[in-house]
Amino acid sequence: MTDASGGNAKRIVVAGSTGYLGKFATREFNQRGYRVRALARSVERLEEPGPFTAPAIPRAEIDDVFVGEATKPETLEGLFDGGVDIVFSSLGISRQRDGLTFEKVDYQANRNLIDLCIEHGVRKFVYVSMLGHEQIAHLAITKAHERVVADLEASGLEYAIVRPSGYFSDMGAIIDMAKRGRVYLVGEGTNLFNPIHGADLAAVCADAAAGDDLVVEAGGPDVLSQRDAAELAFDVLDKPPKITVIPLWLAYGLARFIGVLNRQFGDLAQFIVTAGEVDGVGPARGKITLRSYFEELA
Numbered sequence: 659m660t661d662a663s664g665g666n667a668k669r670i671v672v673a674g675s676t677g678y679l680g681k682f683a684t685r686e687f688n689q690r691g692y693r694v695r696a697l698a699r700s701v702e703r704l705e706e707p708g709p710f711t712a713p714a715i716p717r718a719e720i721d722d723v724f725v726g727e728a729t730k731p732e733t734l735e736g737l738f739d740g741g742v743d744i745v746f747s748s749l750g751i752s753r754q755r756d757g758l759t760f761e762k763v764d765y766q767a768n769r770n771l772i773d774l775c776i777e778h779g780v781r782k783f784v785y786v787s788m789l790g791h792e793q794i795a796h797l798a799i800t801k802a803h804e805r806v807v808a809d810l811e812a813s814g815l816e817y818a819i820v821r822p823s824g825y826f827s828d829m830g831a832i833i834d835m836a837k838r839g840r841v842y843l844v845g846e847g848t849n850l851f852n853p854i855h856g857a858d859l860a861a862v863c864a865d866a867a868a869g870d871d872l873v874v875e876a877g878g879p880d881v882l883s884q885r886d887a888a889e890l891a892f893d894v895l896d897k898p899p900k901i902t903v904i905p906l907w908l909a910y911g912l913a914r915f916i917g918v919l920n921r922q923f924g925d926l927a928q929f930i931v932t933a934g935e936v937d938g939v940g941p942a943r944g945k946i947t948l949r950s951y952f953e954e955l956a
């Protein structure tokens with residue numbers, strides 16, 4: 659059977675290819691024999707290693723790089739030239755860079771890609787949202803992600819929604835603080851979650867692209883609290899644990915204050931504070947332990 663490109667390998671566009679998960683996903687799809695077209699705003703960012711062990715993606719190793727900006731559909735002309743079977747997207751704001759809202763990036767950029775998929779007869783869209791969205795439905799980031807999910811459900815495209823718990827990249831921030839001597843936690847830090855390594859999650863995403871499940875929840879092998887993660891970081895660094903708790907009332911107050919100054923930063927702060935309060939444990943699909951990851955970063 660041949661694919662849209664006339665070859666035997668399926669063609670996939672990876673959106674968010676320069677991000678933490680996107681780099682691992684680009685590498686994973688490539689290793690699984692897909693013809694990968696990475697959508698990126700910057701080829702340099704794709705080629706250099708990302709933070710928290712995200713791999714470099716040498717230009718020569720993948721089929722194609724398309725330079726464009728998904729928030730600006732006029733820059734995406736030609737993205738589907740030659741035929742594309744699947745779009746994978748982990749495009750979204752996790753660290754603030756451009757001053758754009760979740761609505762403009764997490765929702766609208768992905769909506770633009772969905773529209774193009776429909777127009778160009780792409781078969782399937784694999785989208786990365788979040789685990790436990792029902793508990794945090796009021797947040798701007800959740801609303802944006804779940805609008806994408808709802809649009810996909812109504813699109814007529816085949817789709818898969820990947821719902822991960824926290825990422826190891828966020829745990830990298832904890833060991834960075836531990837290296838500086840003190841970890842700050844929002845709330846008591848007792849809420850439970852099972853973060854997953856980008857490489858493990860990329861494999862889950864590639865399985866979702868190949869499989870029939872509409873929703874795939876995923877977490878890592880260790881269920882732990884933020885406090886456990888902080889103590890683990892100190893243990894790996896062989897330092898005495900020093901943990902300071904920022905009470906929720908104060909953190910919410912700060913997030914609201916930040917929101918008055920800048921709505922988008924306020925929304926991001928609200929998300930970080932709320933993440934310090936709710937549990938987020940998914941099926942343990944990842945194999946890489948947080949200890950081994952911290953040992954690598956230490």
Ligand SMILES: NC(=O)c1ccc[n+]([C@@H]2O[C@H](COP(=O)([O-])OP(=O)(O)OC[C@H]3O[C@@H](n4cnc5c(N)ncnc54)[C@H](OP(=O)(O)O)[C@@H]3O)[C@@H](O)[C@H]2O)c1
Binds near residue numbers: 749789822
């Ligand atoms: N961190 C978590 O615990 C967690 C948990 C569940 C779900 N998620 C979701 O997973 C997704 C991926 O997370 P991640 O940690 O891999 O994110 P990341 O490292 O920040 O990568 C985000 C990607 O989106 C792109 N992007 C951001 N703003 C853009 C804009 N204005 N225009 C075009 N592209 C833009 C980035 O491109 P540039 O490199 O050009 O900026 C990058 O490729 C996000 O949607 C996040 O909400 C995260």
